[in-house]
Amino acid sequence: MDETMGRRQIIYWRMLAAMFGQQEQAPNLEKLAHETVAELGMPGLLLRPDISTDNFLQRFPEYFDEMDLKLGEPGEPLRRAVIASHLLLNSFGPFTQQETVTAAQYSQWLRTVEFLERALGYEKGSLRGQGPGASVSPEHGRALPSPEICLATRELEQSLIDRMRLAELLQDRQLARQLTPSIGLVEQLLRQKGNISGVALEEAKRLIRTYVAELAEILRLEVQRAPAGKIDRSVPPRRTARNLDVKRTVWRNLPNYDPESRKLLVDQLYFKPHGRKKLPMDLIVVADQSGSMVNAMVHCTILASIFASLPHVTAHLIAFDTRILDLTPHIHDPFEVLIRTELGGGTMINNALQFAREKIREPRRTALVLITDFYEGGSDQELLGTINSLVQSGVHFFPVGAVTSSGYFSVNQWFRTKLKEMGRPILTGTPQKLIRDLKQFIVI
Incomplete structure (x- = not known):
């Protein structure tokens, strides 16, 4: 194993330790990671999970382009490892496990996830289930995240919403528009609707209505596709070409077959019953x-x-x-x-x-x-x-x-x-x- 590979592993092992709050149990990893970042001439703030990506870029705007890892392109592997560990740590690290979450923290998390999507070559919103649902053509140069990553991100977002001061978030229309309607969010809104008013109540109703409309369309299709009850043969069949029972028609008219002309003379047509009585x-x-x-x-x-x-x-x-x-x-x-x-x-x-x-x-x-x-x-x-x-x-x-x-x-x-x-x-x-x-x- 060469030195670069070994240092990359240190960065990623340190990230995992920090993600689960185990830095104190791995002091050597912490020390080696900070030494590596210092040798690269990169700010030590990149290793701090309490510094959001937005806050970091406000202090060091020159790193904006470097946040776009563009996997597959040549580049300094150690620098890319540091950036990747920062984005992953801020997207899934200790902050996401706090007992309460403020609207500002949720907003910062959304921005960090957007940076992570960009860095991994995904469409904006795809990790949170808001991107395109079909495979992206090669000319777009975008990949689709695995279902497991999407599911984990959506579950984490729902957990953040559950712990968030929802009334505070709903007061900000721009931030409220970034919420993904879900059954968990609907439950939270229904619980708190008596405690919110004004803009917050308007946004709450909009989110509930959006979720209901989307689910109603899905269920309406399910109702249409589901098999219906037994055919009621007492209902006369409609005499249309689509309902023609060819097999029965031929069988019942066989006595009318003319051997000389080799033709079947059809006296009566038979149709398949599809009727069902619509009783009250x-x-x-x-x-x-x-x-x-x-x-x-x-x-x-x-x-x-x-x-x-x-x-x-x-x-x-x-x-x-x-x-x-x-x-x-x-x-x-x-x-x-x-x-x-x-x-x-x-x-x-x-x-x-x-x-x-x-x-x-x-x-x-x-x-x-x-x-x-x-x-x-x-x-x-x-x-x-x-x-x-x-x-x-x-x-x-x-x-x-x-x-x-x-x-x-x-x-x-x-x-x-x-x-x-x-x-x-x-x-x-x-x-x-x-x-x-x-x-x-x-x-x-």
């Missing part, structure tokens, strides 16, 4: 307002608005914690529904189901979606009895514990077992299963 249906969505249920509540609120737009569907939306809130008048506007919810802690599920029961007109034409973690504030036995009576009456009951693509979610194990025995297992996971089940019941 009722959809009742009962959503737990507790903070742990935000993800499922957002998804199911949007799904309710999609199904409520069908002319043969009458939909109701009920939110609850220890109180009950009938949000049916706003069911066509998921944003308005979410703004009106109050994330709470207590849950009286049985009371909400009793309220929903009053909305049921014809049980066999009613789908009831209950979104909760099933940690009941009252009697578990009484709640199970209410659910059982609804199922026995013919109501199509859909218990939803979580609608999310990843992460552990806690659902009351007793109810998980009992509802599975009842033939109504609690749905957790992606929304596709709920969409498929609802579409089997509600004809679109």
Whole structure:
């Protein structure tokens, strides 16, 4: 190993030690790294994780071009190693682990990540999931980061937002526009919407509306793609060329075959049935307002608005914690529904189901979606009895514990077992299963 390679390794090992706050356990690495930087004639501030890239460049603007590493081009490997360690340390180092994060620190982090993207040859915003989603053509000279790096950066950003003084950030429109709408951010905004006003409230509503609109488009496509219910053969098929049943038509007309002309004389055409009776249906969505249920509540609120737009569907939306809130008048506007919810802690599920029961007109034409973690504030036995009576009456009951693509979610194990025995297992996971089940019941 030559001396340059050895010093590069020292720089990177020192970076890892600093990233995990272990400099004191590696004093030799710290000393050798500072000696290397001094020999290169570079400022020692590059090794300090508390000095942001922006602050460093304000003091040493001559290093701006050097921040663009342009991997693959010839250059001084040791200098590039020092710059790379600075950018990585500022993007993922000790500062990102602080208990609280200010708006200014978040802004500095965004700028550092932009420098890191530029240095690695990525499109601006690509590490945070805001860049182009397809491969970039060679003439652009830009690469795409690996999914693992993108995921780690997005998760880190969400963690920063969770620890940030969000009201302070939202007061700055320019900074607020750099936030990436996500379910975690929506939850934070819903929790704090009562404590913010003016510009901050406007930006909060904009972010929630943006996220809802993007998710609604995705779910609308999922609803369209999901398989529908069984074909109702009592519905006469449409007599169009697309529906022509060629095999059946030939088979039924075989007695009319003329051997002399070698032609099949067709007396009757047969068509494939595609019809499904669109009977009047009722959809009742009962959503737990507790903070742990935000993800499922957002998804199911949007799904309710999609199904409520069908002319043969009458939909109701009920939110609850220890109180009950009938949000049916706003069911066509998921944003308005979410703004009106109050994330709470207590849950009286049985009371909400009793309220929903009053909305049921014809049980066999009613789908009831209950979104909760099933940690009941009252009697578990009484709640199970209410659910059982609804199922026995013919109501199509859909218990939803979580609608999310990843992460552990806690659902009351007793109810998980009992509802599975009842033939109504609690749905957790992606929304596709709920969409498929609802579409089997509600004809679109």
